[in-house]
Amino acid sequence: MSTTTPPRASGRRAWVGALLVAGLGQTLVTHAAADDSDRIAALEQKLDQSLQLIRQLSARVNDLEAQAAHGTPVATVKRSGAGAAAPVAAAAAPPGTLAATQPGVPAATPPDSAQRLERVEQTVAEMAASAGQHAEDLGMPMHGFADVGVGNHNPEFPQYQGADIAELDFFLTPRLGSRTRALFELNFEVGSDGAVGVDLERAQIGYQFSDSATVWLGRFHTPYGYYNTAFHHGQQIATSLRRPRFIEFEDHGGIMPAHSVGAWLTGSQRFADEKLTYDVYIGNSQSISEGKLDMNNAGNTHGSTIVGGNLGLLLSGALDGLKVGVDVFQTRIEDEDLAPAYVTQVRSYGAYAAYDTDTWEDIAEFHVFDNEDLTGHTGTHRSDAGFLQMGYRAGRYTPYARYERGAFKQSDNYFAAQATGSSYYRTALGLRFDVDLVSSLKLELADTHLTDRLIASYNEALLQYAIRF
Amino acid sequence: MHRCHSQSSDTHRPQQRRPRKQLRSAGPLLVVLQLLSAALPGVWSTRVCASAPQLAELPADWRDDQSQPFDLRTLQGHAVVLTMAYATCHRVCPMTMRRLQQMQRDFDRRGTSAEFLVIGYDPERDDAAAWHQYRETRHLTRSNWHFLIGTRTAVEQAARRLGFEFWKYDEHVMHDTRILYFDERGTLVETREAAGYETTLR
Known part of the structure; x- marks a missing residue:
């Protein structure tokens, strides 16, 4: 921890140089921060869109599950909305278990539709996570x-x-x-x-x-x-x-x-x-x-x-x-x-x-x-x-x-x-x-x-x- | 009462001491203030908008204190109480755990149920065995309590999404004491400060 001060003249030069470097760094970082702000705003917008899509997809899955459970044709059932309750079967299963991991895919659901929706949902979730990750990586705490x-x-x-x-x-x-x-x-x-x-x-x-x-x-x-x-x-x-x-x-x-x-x-x-x-x-x-x-x-x-x-x-x-x-x-x-x-x-x-x-x-x-x-x-x-x-x-x-x-x-x-x-x-x-x-x-x-x-x-x-x- | 004091090195030594070098300068303060102000935009930019978090938006794959996979999607249909902690925290996390236990007693009294999730801040130090030991020694062994270990990336994503701010100082984790309550649809409906300094309803 011994900090030895160099001779005064060279010390001044060193600090002037350091200040210039720091000032330049600040300018660059400020400029980069402005770019980052725009980028973050765009990413947040994409994220919000992605999340909205996820909710819509979740609601659609719930609709399909409800229809399948009642044996109702898909085309004739009204949407239940994004706030639909989760399937009872899932709620009854112990959390974290394999049975509960796939809670609401009834046997009557068309397998290809369910799988397709799940894939889309997963893709959107990954996109959202990725967008969030990029935004989070900016800067140094x-x-x-x-x-x-x-x-x-x-x-x-x-x-x-x-x-x-x-x-x-x-x-x-x-x-x-x-x-x-x-x-x-x-x-x-x-x-x-x-x-x-x-x-x-x-x-x-x-x-x-x-x-x-x-x-x-x-x-x-x-x-x-x-x-x-x-x-x-x-x-x-x-x-x-x-x-x-x-x-x-x-x-x-x-x-x-x-x-x-x-x-x-x-x-x-x-x-x-x-x-x-x-x-x-x-x-x-x-x-x-x-x-x-x-x-x-x-x-x-x-x-x-x-x-x-x-x-x-x-x-x-x-x-x-x-x-x-x-x-x-x-x-x-x-x-x-x-x-x-x-x-x-x-x-x-x-x-x-x-x-x-x-x-x-x-x-x-x-x-x-x-x-x-x-x-x-x-x-x-x-x-x-x-x-x-x-x-x-x-x-x-x-x-x-x-x-x-x-x-x-x-x-x-x-x-x-x-x-x-x-x-x-x-x-x-x-x-x-x-x-x-x-x-x-x-x-x-x-x-x-x-x-x-x-x-x-x-x-x-x-x-x-x-x-x- | 001050009786006497000296900081001198007054030993009997034969050699001549060299003249002392001048120490210290206040000049670097300016440089660091410049660097600090330059770094601040980066600091703020790390805060991601956390509007209406949903449990389903968190990374799904975790392990519990038995090293078994735990999928957050299995919590659909359950009310969830969630917090973050680290196993060797002895100042803040014990308060949080006491608050969780109080909430559990309140649920029991009302005849309602909820799943309690504790996500570890530091997966590199707090492994499944550490959390298992934590549960045993603190008698937090009810089956609806889950102590989760994720990857570092998953933990950081979850923390940011849920608004938990933390940073590591060597083996210490600097963090807050929030407790989140999600309803059966996985929507965040309440946030509490576990240390009792404030309560925020969303």
Whole structure:
């Protein structure tokens, strides 16, 4: 998420160019939209005509069926109208069964007429569906999230207090075909310097081989543990007001590589009633720059990688809603703030359990770090972090509680080099209230203790208003 | 109460730190606003006129939670209550299901009957086994309740035709809580907002 600003002059040129491109794009799209409107109008007219024809045909079928049932010659029977009741035989048959599938074709109906009408009806229905489909495929839906808040501290950057805007997150999923997938998440967010910046949080293009295997290329949320891939940047869908501190996004104080740039194979496979989920990924190894993790969007200069995997099991029966899993990753992190750069081999082993039902949302996640100093001579260091969160869904209200802690060796350069790499523990109580389907208010009271680099503590009272659109 | 706070990285480290690069710029805001305004016509164009939907106009071929084919045409002559849901929804869909159960009790009390259809939003994640488990754990096992799985195209067509707006955010489905009531002729006669925020009669 580190967005580096290029030199000012070239930056201006770049943005002027981008604006021109965007303006040109708008002109073209507006022109295309006008054409689309005409086309849609024509399609809707055709659709309405088709539907009218279907109704007429349905009425005619009903007439024929009624006539056949009474043994009346077709030519002498008056039309019963489009609103004729369905045949009793069909109504009596259990829905979905084969007997009910062909409910009203009595034996007395001339077979060729019935079949012909059915074919015509089917053809018109397909035409109508096709016309509707073409109209629906136009354009690319754009959705997103936003949240604002107020508190005696900023929830992400506690050096600030008062009101804050947190993020405006645009989520785009262009339709590319039946198996090709794409996902982009463009986020405007306030950084640690208080300024608004833009990050392409996720940029994934993928191919779905089957329901059990999709491969993604690009920038994605590193699939470690549970929380990082269950919840993304849209805070409105999360129960809590913010992520646990140690798995925050990199530019919000997280000390784990929340994003990776590379390839990711993911899927699930059902075994009897249980479901196995898996993730395997490889990407650019991250680095530390300006006290924060940088996922190296453009690649890195030494070719090292992050490699990892995640295996989960969704249980059923009495344990329906429970997911348990383990994960592991290894990466080689350079601290670019030092000259020469320090290099640490980071190994993380994790385990998690999440119980997600209509009533409870309980999440536990734990990670152990077994890091090795590859530059200096400080050897290996073991640290750990974890959290437990419990939430109870009571209609529109969801009270929750969370305890989290991180014990990070400060002799380990991986943690020492990160601005937020100090050990801590935090307890929080919160309440989420769903104002409506698209917005929620969250109140959280938290007590945070920093326990090694600086011995300190602070209390927080935070309010957040989050929406989706 | 604020007692003390620091965000500094104050470790004892021998090397000189490089000067920090300047971060962030507000300039991209203009570009994205341009792109957003350019994309909006595309967004509106996806909304297809949904005048007087008929059950017969929906895609016909579905599977139920037993993986058996289910043809919507077999519902001719039955009143139908229809909604859409996804199996791992724990905020909105439970409210919808409770509302459906209340409607079922009302029907029973009045001595009338209806077929209840729940169309899955996400056929890639919610297969027949998932819906079967859903029914069992929530005791929604009456034979006139049908949990239907369709192709992605069929689901999207049905949703658009019936006015259900939804979009997927990774494994989450953003959706509303509408309940539709079709009469015995398959004509939509009432639409309700299951969360109780509003009720619309057509």
